[in-house]
Amino acid sequence: MKRLMYVLLFVLLTGVSYAQQAKYVFYFIGDGMGVNQVNGTEMYLAEQEGRIGVKPLLFTTFPVGTVATTFSATNSVTDSSAAGTALATGAKTYNGAIGMDDDKNVLQTVAEKAKKSGKKVGVTTSVSVDHATPAAFYAHQPNRSMYYEIALDLPKAGFDFYAGGGFLKPSTTADKKEAPSIFPIIEEAGYTIARGLDEYKTKAADAKKMILIQKEGAVPSCLPYAIDREEGDLTLPEITESAISFLTKGNNKGFFLMVEGGKIDWACHGNDPATVFEEVIDLDNAVKVAYEFYKKHPKETLIVVTADHETGGLGLGIGKYELHLKSLLNQKQSQDLLSKAITDLRKEKSGKASWDEVKALLADKMGFWKELPLTWEQEKMLRDEYETSFVKNKIVFEESLYAKTEPLAAAAKKVMSQIAMVGWTSSSHTAGYVPVFAIGAGSGLFVGKMDNTEIPKRIAKAAGYK
Template identity: 90%
Template sequence: MKRLMYVLLFVLLAGASYAQRAKYVFYFIGDGMGVNQVNGTEMYLAEHEGRIGVEPLLFTTFPVGTMATTFSATNSVTDSSAAGTALATGVKTYNGAIGMDDDKNVLQTVAEKAKKAGKKVGVATSVSVDHATPAAFYAHQPNRSMYYEIALDLPKSGFDFYAGGGFLKPTTTADKKEAPSIFPIIERAGYTIARGVDEYKAKLADAKKMVLIQKENAESPVLPYAIDHKEGDLTLPEITESAISFLTKDNNKGFFLMVEGGKIDWACHSNDPATVFEEVIDMDNAVKVAYEFYKEHPKETLIVVTADHETGGMSLGTGKYEMFLKALLHQEQSQDLLSKAITDLRKEKPGKTSWDEIKDLLANKMGFWKELPLTWEQEKLLRDEYETSFVKNKVVFEESLYSKTEPLAAAARKVMSQIAMVGWTGYSHTAGYVPVFAIGAGSNLFVGKMDNTEIPKRIAKAAGYK
């Protein structure tokens, strides 16, 4: 009798353990999304409603919330490839490595473990599919800038779904030689390429594996910033919806899906707070899509939200005991599009653009003077830049990692940060903590401060990957 009780207890415990396994895993990574990027977004949303405080993002309401360290094997400040590799494999590596350790040995990723366990696997991003963070889940290359070689690793993975803006170097190798286009290579490996959501829906039924990217006429291999979104543009929430529909098609074994909000980082590199906060909101909207799926499968779904590192050294407050994030609501577009508008104005009226025309542009695009009074010093900063770049025609573009900016647009961005009282320590990554949020099956594993290498290990444990 006692033996029978032990057997029954073992069966019950085994059943309970199995029931806790995550059949469906969503792994969201906000590139560059430190603690202040999240907190600032919630304060920005509250000020939008006319009050002081926070308006919670969905993912910050998850029952588990903690923080993680991000250093790489070679430096206290990581780059996206080393951080992506840590988040994908659970192993620290040198800055620049994609899916390889310090000795350039290939590392197994949590996505590869999921595939080995019989799950369907998806990798999605708002930037290019061959960029550092998504690449860290499927590729194995010694340097993140080997975009063509990274893209060649895509079909080798055998993963089921990829999505993003496009590919950075589809016909050029790392040593700058012309090479066969990556697209026919991907198609010959059994992937259907869909350009835009409409084409994806038309090809969904017959596709065995899928690569979803922007429409043929897209200006860039990355998605537009959320603040610049136009009707018909591919979005991260749409990508997430498409990924779920594809990974659940003819599949009852579960899936693993990594989704990167990649342009949070890009906006932070540009020190553009309004664009940063809108990118965080955009990723939260993608999380909402996953959360709707979670509500249908609450005992089998795990959602984890984190970041690879913080970018820009964002501070909420610049000396005074106050902020004015509501000012950012008057910014209609990203610094990138403002820069383009200024360049276009210069080309339309070479040597003849007046200060009043510049003021009109900044009033319409940034709310300056019309909605936001400027100090004498702030107006002088803008006027001096106008005199240098338009009157004297000495145009020195400001360069950050992902953009070249008209000097007057850079000055306008600085003025907006001053008005909003958002500070920046620089234009690159920092070693700050990043947030970790989790809900669902196995989310109890994500408690207590941790290192970023722990996150994929705990996902694998929650899902039962070997």
């Protein structure tokens, strides 16, 4: 009788353990999304409703919320490749490494563990498929700039679904030599390539493995910013939905899906607050897609949301005890498109645009003067830049990691940050904490402050990967 009780207890405990295992794993990474990017977005949403406080994003309502440290093996300030590798493999490495340790040995990723455990695997992003963060989950290269070599690693990993803007160097090696296009190589490995959502819907049913990128002719480096989106543009929520449908078709043994909101980082590099907050909202919309799936499979699904590092040193408040985030609603497009509009005006007027014409453009695109009164100092900043770049024709573009910006657009962005009372300490990464949120099977493992290397280890434990 006593032995029988032990057997029953073992069976019961085994059953409980199995029931709590995550069959479906969603791993969301907001590139550059520090604590203030999240908090600022929630206050931005609250101010839109005419109140002070926060309007929670969905992922901040998850029952588990904490912070993680992000330093790399070589510096307190990490880059995306070292941070991506930490989030993918649970190991620190040098800035620049993709899926390799300090000695350039290959590290196994949590996605590879999921695949070996019989799960289907998806790696998706709003930037290029061969960019640092997604690459860290499937590739193993000594340098993140080896885009062609990273792309060649994609079919070697054998994952089931990839998605993003496109590929940065589809036929050029790291040493700038012409090479066979990666697209036929990937197709010969059994992948179906869909360019755009309509093509994906046509091809998905018969495809064994899939790569979803933007339509032919689109810029391959990334999807458009949410603030700039036009009808028919591929979106991160659509990618997430497509990934779920593809990874659950046929023999459904569960899946692991990484989704990166890559352009939060790009907007932070550009110190463009309105664009940053809209990108965080867009990531949350992708999380909402996963959450709808979670509601159907609450005992088998784990959702983890985090970031690789903070970008920009975003400060919420400058000088006065005030924020005016609602003013950012008057910005109609990203700094990148404002820069293009100014360049177009310069060409249209053969470099002779008047101050009134420039003012009209800024009023239309940023709400200056019409909805947003400017101080004398702010107008002087814009007028001085106009005199330098339009009248004297001394045009010095501001350069950040992912953009070259018209000097007048750069000045307009600074004025907008001043009006909103948002500060920036950097146009690069910082060493600030990043948030970690979790819900579902195994989410209790994510309680307490941790290092970023702990996150994939705890995911693997929650999902029972070998």
